[in-house]
Amino acid sequence: MAEILLLPFGSAGDVFPFIWLGRQLKARGHRVRLITACLFEENVRNAGLEFIALGKAEDFEAMIHDPRIWQAGTGTKLVFDFAAKSVEPYLTAIESCGHVDLMLAPMTAFAARLAREKHGIPLITVHLQPAVFMSVHETPLLHPALRWLRRMPVWFKRLLFALPNPVDFFALPKVRRICMANGVKPPRSLWRDWWDSPDGVLVLFPEWFAKPQPDWPVNLLQWTFPLEDLAKEQALKPELQAFLAAAERVVVFTPGSANVQASRFFAVAAKAVEQIGCRAVFVTREPKQVPANLPANILTVDFAPFSTLLQHATAFVHHGGIGTMSQGFAAGVPQLIMAMAHDQPDNADRLERLGAGIGLSVRQFTPERVTAALSRLLNERGFHDSAAFCQGEFAEQPDVNVLMRWIEERAAKDGLI
Missing domain, CATH: 3.40.50.2000 (Glycogen Phosphorylase B;)
Structure with a gap:
């Protein structure tokens, strides 16, 4: 049995896939603890998983009540600002768990990567949407006004993406300070250095929705949509x-x-x-x-x-x-x-x-x-x-045991599984 931490960050659409992962991992005999906003405690516990609260409930509520969260550009800044502010509470929660064999987290859970560098805990980065891949081949449409970018040649996009990334302006200064306080060498860029874990990258959307591109990480497993919506616990009223x-x-x-x-x-x-x-x-x-x-x-x-x-x-x-x-x-x-x-x-x-x-x-x-x-x-x-x-396309679902074995291999380096 492995001690596994799941660290989703965001709303229900970000948390529910991790509940699905937790169900599968628990069914294979692992201890699974999920760290996220207090809003989801009942959902997590009803799914049979252990829950650890992240920060204060009012912090998450304050973010989603800010009308700027739904504005293009501004909303992304707010999310990464909140992600940076959450690093210390996340790290405290991780370190309170004692021995941990493996973590699964999105790229916005910067504390998971910090814990990897500080404590040597293997980390799988979990990407839920193709928009996180700033590919020069199939460039995501992050704003309707950026359709022109898709038509640009690869060489132009490579030059453009070599420029400083906005996430580094929004979140990197605070993350750097926390890294130094914890004796960890800070990343030069969150986007270039910490976006994808060297231990593995899990993509939870299928190829028919977004095909893998040549500049995606090599240590990647692409799966399908988890489709977790708590239907097992909640019938229609x-x-x-x-x-x-x-x-x-x-x-x-x-x-x-x-x-x-x-x-x-x-x-x-x-x-x-x-x-x-x-x-x-x-x-x-x-x-x-x-x-x-x-x-x-x-x-x-x-x-x-x-x-x-x-x-x-x-x-x-x-x-x-x-x-x-x-x-x-x-x-x-x-x-x-x-x-x-x-x-x-x-x-x-x-x-x-x-x-x-x-x-x-x-x-x-x-x-x-x-x-x-x-x-x-x-x-x-x-x-x-x-x-x-x-x-x-959902008629033939992939064998979930293949996914579980791939995840377990990330923690098997120390002979834990």
Whole structure:
């Protein structure tokens, strides 16, 4: 048995894949402890995993309540600022665990890499979305205004990417100070030196969504979408079950589990539903964002496992988070994305290239545009055929034992497994 730490960083779409990993590792007899924001304690414990709180609950809540978190560029800065501030609490939590054989963490959990350098604990970097790979071959679309960059020659992109990376401006100074305080040589660049662990890189999205590129890390294993949504622990609420059983399929709307700035999203959604005349389910943990006095054809719920809910859906409208979008693929439902920041523009672009949906920017997300886009998704056969193709890609799931053995080999150097 190995002592394994999982260190997700972010919202539900970032945490749930690590819960999935934890379930698999625990089933193989390992002790698994998960360190993340207090918000997810119940989810982690209900999945049968040990939980260690990261920092204070109000710190994470303050970040997601900052409206700038959903602005392109500014939102990324806030995330990396918060990631840098979280290094010391993360490191304290790691060191409180005693002996650790292996860590799995995203690149934003800088403390995991610090613990690797300080204590020699093997680390697997886990990437959940292709936008983290600044490839000169298939360059991610981090902002709609950067489409021109994809058309540039490889030599030009190599020169451009050799310039200082914004993440180093946002987070590196604080990380350097913490490194020096812990007797660890600071990285010259977080992006170039600490982005991918030398011990292994795990990619949790399939090749049909993003093919590996020549400049991706060599010590990499590409898997598929985990599709963890806690459906094992949470059934649909009776009110929702009754609503879904009453008539035809619904359009599902969600701005993301961490989005508490979504009043406009739901106002636009309500007008589009009225124009189309369909039934809809609004999913948000902040129901006060939803317009008052909604008609009977719209039901609001605070949570529903998408793997269950989307079985009753005819279209899926959301923010473009990778976990949310993967559930739409698995359900074979055409999708409409309002891409705001982070990896969302790139995810929306990949959705469109697959032909399984439409991407809109925040500015484009108006009642008229959403009504027109939804009408296309509901009525044009091409979207349904492409969505069905994506769903078919889930028919043959890879053997999870292969993944588990690969993970275990990262900790086997000391004869622990």
